[in-house]
Amino acid sequence: MSVLLVADIDQGALAPASARVLSAIAGLGPVDVLVLGNDTDAAAAEAANLVGVARVLVAKGLVAADADADVIVALSSGYHFVVQSAGSVGRDRMPRVAARLDVMPVTDIVQILAPNRFVRPIYAGNALQTVRDDQPIHVLTIRASAFRAAATGNAAPIQRLDLAMQSSVRLIATHRTPSDTPDLATAQVVVGGGVALGSAENFQLVEKLAKKLGAAIGATRAAVDAGFAPNDWQVGQTGKIIAPDLYIAIGISGALQHLAGIQGAKKIIAINTDPEAPLVKLADVALIGDLFDIVPKLTAELDRLGVKR
Amino acid sequence: MKILVAIKRVVDHNVRIRVRPDGSGVETTGVRMSMNPFCKHAVEAAVQLSEAGHGDEIVVVSIGPKAANDVILTALAMGAHRGLLIETDAALETLAIAKLLAKVVDEEAPDLVLLGKQAVDDDSNHVGQMLAALTNRPQATFASEIKVVGQGLEVTREIDSGRETLALPLPAIVTADLRLNTPRNAALPQVMKARSKPLAVRPVADFGVDLAPRLVIETISPPPERLAGKTVASVTELAGIIASDLSTMEAL
Ligand SMILES: Cc1cc2nc3c(=O)[nH]c(=O)nc-3n(C[C@H](O)[C@H](O)[C@H](O)COP(=O)(O)OP(=O)(O)OC[C@H]3O[C@@H](n4cnc5c(N)ncnc54)[C@H](O)[C@@H]3O)c2cc1C
Numbered sequence: 001m002s003v004l005l006v007a008d009i010d011q012g013a014l015a016p017a018s019a020r021v022l023s024a025i026a027g028l029g030p031v032d033v034l035v036l037g038n039d040t041d042a043a044a045a046e047a048a049n050l051v052g053v054a055r056v057l058v059a060k061g062l063v064a065a066d067a068d069a070d071v072i073v074a075l076s077s078g079y080h081f082v083v084q085s086a087g088s089v090g091r092d093r094m095p096r097v098a099a100r101l102d103v104m105p106v107t108d109i110v111q112i113l114a115p116n117r118f119v120r121p122i123y124a125g126n127a128l129q130t131v132r133d134d135q136p137i138h139v140l141t142i143r144a145s146a147f148r149a150a151a152t153g154n155a156a157p158i159q160r161l162d163l164a165m166q167s168s169v170r171l172i173a174t175h176r177t178p179s180d181t182p183d184l185a186t187a188q189v190v191v192g193g194g195v196a197l198g199s200a201e202n203f204q205l206v207e208k209l210a211k212k213l214g215a216a217i218g219a220t221r222a223a224v225d226a227g228f229a230p231n232d233w234q235v236g237q238t239g240k241i242i243a244p245d246l247y248i249a250i251g252i253s254g255a256l257q258h259l260a261g262i263q264g265a266k267k268i269i270a271i272n273t274d275p276e277a278p279l280v281k282l283a284d285v286a287l288i289g290d291l292f293d294i295v296p297k298l299t300a301e302l303d304r305l306g307v308k309r
Numbered sequence: 310m311k312i313l314v315a316i317k318r319v320v321d322h323n324v325r326i327r328v329r330p331d332g333s334g335v336e337t338t339g340v341r342m343s344m345n346p347f348c349k350h351a352v353e354a355a356v357q358l359s360e361a362g363h364g365d366e367i368v369v370v371s372i373g374p375k376a377a378n379d380v381i382l383t384a385l386a387m388g389a390h391r392g393l394l395i396e397t398d399a400a401l402e403t404l405a406i407a408k409l410l411a412k413v414v415d416e417e418a419p420d421l422v423l424l425g426k427q428a429v430d431d432d433s434n435h436v437g438q439m440l441a442a443l444t445n446r447p448q449a450t451f452a453s454e455i456k457v458v459g460q461g462l463e464v465t466r467e468i469d470s471g472r473e474t475l476a477l478p479l480p481a482i483v484t485a486d487l488r489l490n491t492p493r494n495a496a497l498p499q500v501m502k503a504r505s506k507p508l509a510v511r512p513v514a515d516f517g518v519d520l521a522p523r524l525v526i527e528t529i530s531p532p533p534e535r536l537a538g539k540t541v542a543s544v545t546e547l548a549g550i551i552a553s554d555l556s557t558m559e560a561l
């Protein structure tokens with residue numbers, strides 16, 4: 001049973017999600033990693049360094065789903081599993097690949113019970129579905145945040161493939177959110193802010209606290225819609241799924257679509273004026289009060305305690 | 310340009326669902342149902358394109374039980390011109406849904422197919438991409454902006470690193486994200502008018518698609534419950550807890 005893992009690449013580097021997906025699927029068979037894109041030398045080298053990788057295959061990509069799917073489909077015949085993380089790229093490509101192969105995919109997997117049995121959340125995480133997949137090829141996406149990263153220290157061979165690709169789709173612009181904070185989907189600590197912050201300037205209270213803690217920054221849909229935070233900070237059913245050791249939720253009510261994104265958090269701390277807010281009720285630790293009073297004091301107090309990460 | 314919009318009837322997104330104790334599924338009897346929120350954004354996008362002079366006809370299609378007529382009527386009230394219900398009481402997999410929609414695309418030959426990015430019941434996020442594969446059309450998923458430029462589209466997508474804009478020729482498949490627009494609430498006269506718009510109902514068997522499920526759902530279970538926590542009284546106490554958590558956290 002062999003596995004083709006499609007790597008996630010961000011600005012030429014291997015995204016942290018891929019090492020986690022690798023560890024999730026390590027038990028399924030020897031893993032070949034497909035690195036698809038342009039200027040991917042660094043990503044290919046990082047993939048080759050991951051323990052559990054048999055081979056790294058490098059192909060030029062065109063950033064369009066149809067062209068990528070062509071490559072993956074062309075390679076898939078030698079594999080029993082075709083896998084990617086459930087990030088925005090995997091979500092875009094894998095259902096397309098599955099339909100081309102006439103396969104029903106299993107996506108957003110949070111637990112692998114057996115090579116053909118998987119657990120995935122439905123209804124914004126309010127129910128878990130255990131699925132058996134007896135198809136000859138399994139097309140899967142895996143939630144990276146649910147798994148630990150694979151170790152490094154391997155030297156898998158890197159093989160370059162020469163495949164002709166075409167797409168009628170052109171990438172004409174990208175808008176990246178400049179950020180020096182850790183990757184949200186795999187961060188160990190996340191500080192999240194809600195619409196209660198009131199403005200983009202005020203949202204800096206969240207950003208400052210996050211910086212102090214070496215944390216990634218999250219936001220609710222309401223905060224993103226209001227323009228207080230960029231869309232890639234959104235956490236929840238439609239945003240990113242996080243599973244940090246610690247999540248600090250500031251001025252967030254805890255709508256079920258937001259909770260869908262934080263179920264994997266080990267510990268939740270809530271700061272809210274409303275003791276009845278759903279997130280306060282489910283938090284491990286809550287402080288009731290005005291965030292505009294609490295957050296600056298908290299940041300200062302952590303400073304006084306010498307917290308630094 | 311002719312636009313086809315696929316819409317799904319799902320448990321209303323405000324309902325707190327209950328998992329049946331026997332593990333057979335989620336309780337849907339007596340539960341409020343409505344149009345999947347992402348599909349509403351897709352319908353709104355189609356109506357806005359039409360209002361801007363880009364849409365000659367908007368056809369909406371839903372696959373589901375007789376009661377899915379409701380969501381088609383909602384879309385007709387929002388401004389779609391014609392409806393099609395592909396009637397089935399079976400819960401179909403996304404691959405089967407995509408194959409049925411591909412047949413509809415064959416029949417209707419739309420220039421643009423709009424779908425929601427995901428249905429909030431199964432949270433699959435498959436059908437648009439699968440339909441694009443089956444009809445061999447380019448796709449732009451998770452759209453937050455759609456512009457008609459020349460003979461094609463420029464679509465801005467929400468992705469993990471921010472946003473990107475793709476240029477794609479028609480015919481194409483686009484799936485809607487929530488920031489694409491604000492769906493309108495149809496006023497009563499529109500709701501009344503919707504009832505006189507054409508709405509065809511055809512049995513699923515008409516389409517000659519193999520609908521047999523590929524996967525076996527073994528059980529549906531509730532997620533693990535979180536234990537109730539405690540409330541602290543002061544910022545100092547909270548800071549102490551955070552500091553000690555950080556110091557015991559395993560370095561990654
Ligand atoms: C299909 C669909 C998908 C969705 N997907 C997502 C998603 O992915 N992610 C997401 O987050 N949401 C999502 N939503 C939206 C979600 O339903 C909620 O509307 C949203 O999460 C609410 O954000 P909020 O907590 O910031 O705002 P609110 O619900 O308005 O809560 C604000 C909170 O701040 C508290 N507060 C106010 N002032 C202060 C103060 N001074 N100090 C401290 N606390 C204060 C209030 O008590 C309240 O609890 C989705 C909705 C739909 C329909």
Ligand SMILES: Nc1ncnc2c1ncn2[C@@H]1O[C@H](COP(=O)(O)O)[C@@H](O)[C@H]1O
Pocket residue numbers: 315316317318345347348351370371372373403406423424425426427428429431432433434435436437
């Ligand atoms: N039964 C259905 N009838 C019509 N459209 C559907 C159906 N199921 C899914 N879709 C479309 O596909 C989108 C994505 O759904 P899914 O892939 O199931 O998450 C939905 O937002 C709809 O636009």
